[in-house]
Amino acid sequence: MSNSFPKYHVPVLSEELVDSLSVKPKGKYIDCTLGEAGHTQAILESTKPAPTILGIDLDLDAISSSIKSLDSYSKNVTLVNDNFGNLKAIAAKNGFSSVDGVFFDLGLSSLQLEKQGRGFSFRSDDYLDMRFDKNQDFTAWDVINTYHEKDISRIVANYGEESKPDRIAKAIVRNRPIDTTLQLSTVVIKALKRPWNKIHPATRTFQAIRMEVNGEMENLESALCQSQEVLSPGGRLAVISYHSLEDRLVKNFLTQKHREGDTLRIINKKVIKPSDTEIRLNRRSRSARMRVAERI
Ligand SMILES: C[S@@+](CC[C@H](N)C(=O)[O-])C[C@H]1O[C@@H](n2cnc3c(N)ncnc32)[C@H](O)[C@@H]1O
CATH class of the missing domain: 1.10.150.170 (Putative methyltransferase TM0872, insert domain)
Structure with a gap:
C-alpha cells in the first residue's frame, strides 16, 4: 500500500536496493539510515507478507516523520533514535541480532538539507549547526x-x-x-x-x-564491521554512498572481507549506479554508488 504522506526526500536506487537485498517475505532487515523511510517503505511494499524492519536514525526529526509515514506498517517496524555506530547493541536490544539484510544510505536527507535551522545548507542563512544528533x-x-x-x-x-x-x-x-x-x-x-x-x-x-x-567516516567504519556480526548466513549488506571517500572505505572493507573469505562475499563486482532516467528525475542521485555483499 503506497502512503501519500508528503516527503521532501526521494529515495535513491530504491528498486536496485530491493533487488540487491533479495527481500524475503517475513524477513528481518535493518535500515541504518532511516531518513524519511523511503527505502524502508519500498522494502515493506516489495513482498507479502511484509518483512519486519528496524529503522535507525540519529536525527529525531527523521524518526518523527517516519512514525507518521509508516503508520500503516506500525506492526512491522521498530524505529530507534540512535547512532548506527552502535549497530550491534541496538540490534540486540530490539531482537534484530540475526537478520536477512542491513543497509545504509549515507549522507543527509533532503528533509535535513531543506529544512531551515539545521545549518546544513548554504542556500539559507542559519546558525552553523550541521549536527544530525x-x-x-x-x-x-x-x-x-x-x-x-x-x-x-x-x-x-x-x-x-x-x-x-x-x-x-x-x-x-x-x-x-x-x-x-x-x-x-x-x-x-x-x-x-x-x-x-x-x-x-x-x-x-x-x-x-x-x-x-558528525564523525561520519568513523561511524561508517565501525558500523560496517558490526554489520557482519548481525547478518545471518546468506544475509545481504548494501551500502549507498555519495562521496568517493565513503565509497572507497566501503570498497576496501568489502574487498578485504571477500579476500579473507570467511564473512562477506561481494555480490556486485561492478558498482551499481543510478540510471540516466533516475538522474534526470532526481539530480541528487547523480553521485550515488551502491555496493552489495552477502554473509557467508
Ligand atoms: C540519505 S538519508 C537516508 C534517506 C532514506 N534512505 C530515505 O529513503 O528516506 C541519511 C540519513 O542517515 C542519518 N544518519 C547519518 N549518520 C547517521 C548515524 N551515524 N547513525 C544513524 N543515522 C545516521 C541522517 O540523519 C539521515 O536521516
Whole structure:
C-alpha cells in the first residue's frame, strides 16, 4: 500500500536496493539510515507478507516523520533514535541480532538539507549547526571558530576533496568569528575567487565540515564491521554512498572481507549506479554508488 504522506526526500536506487537485498517475505532487515523511510517503505511494499524492519536514525526529526509515514506498517517496524555506530547493541536490544539484510544510505536527507535551522545548507542563512544528533554539543560553529588553521585545511582537503584547502582555511581563520552559513559561504566564495557555474563554490567545504561534525567516516567504519556480526548466513549488506571517500572505505572493507573469505562475499563486482532516467528525475542521485555483499 503506497502512503501519500508528503516527503521532501526521494529515495535513491530504491528498486536496485530491493533487488540487491533479495527481500524475503517475513524477513528481518535493518535500515541504518532511516531518513524519511523511503527505502524502508519500498522494502515493506516489495513482498507479502511484509518483512519486519528496524529503522535507525540519529536525527529525531527523521524518526518523527517516519512514525507518521509508516503508520500503516506500525506492526512491522521498530524505529530507534540512535547512532548506527552502535549497530550491534541496538540490534540486540530490539531482537534484530540475526537478520536477512542491513543497509545504509549515507549522507543527509533532503528533509535535513531543506529544512531551515539545521545549518546544513548554504542556500539559507542559519546558525552553523550541521549536527544530525541535536543532543550532541559539538557543532559546525566549533569546527569553524576553534580549530587550528592546519586542521581546517586538512578536513577541507580530505573530506571535501577541495583543491584549495589552504586558501579556505586561511580565510576562515582571518574572518572569525563566523556564526552563520551565509557568512561561511561568503568567506569561501571570496577565498576561492572561482567562477561559479553549476556547483556552488562552498559545496565541498560544507560537506567536509558536516562530515567532521558528525564523525561520519568513523561511524561508517565501525558500523560496517558490526554489520557482519548481525547478518545471518546468506544475509545481504548494501551500502549507498555519495562521496568517493565513503565509497572507497566501503570498497576496501568489502574487498578485504571477500579476500579473507570467511564473512562477506561481494555480490556486485561492478558498482551499481543510478540510471540516466533516475538522474534526470532526481539530480541528487547523480553521485550515488551502491555496493552489495552477502554473509557467508
Ligand atoms: C540519505 S538519508 C537516508 C534517506 C532514506 N534512505 C530515505 O529513503 O528516506 C541519511 C540519513 O542517515 C542519518 N544518519 C547519518 N549518520 C547517521 C548515524 N551515524 N547513525 C544513524 N543515522 C545516521 C541522517 O540523519 C539521515 O536521516
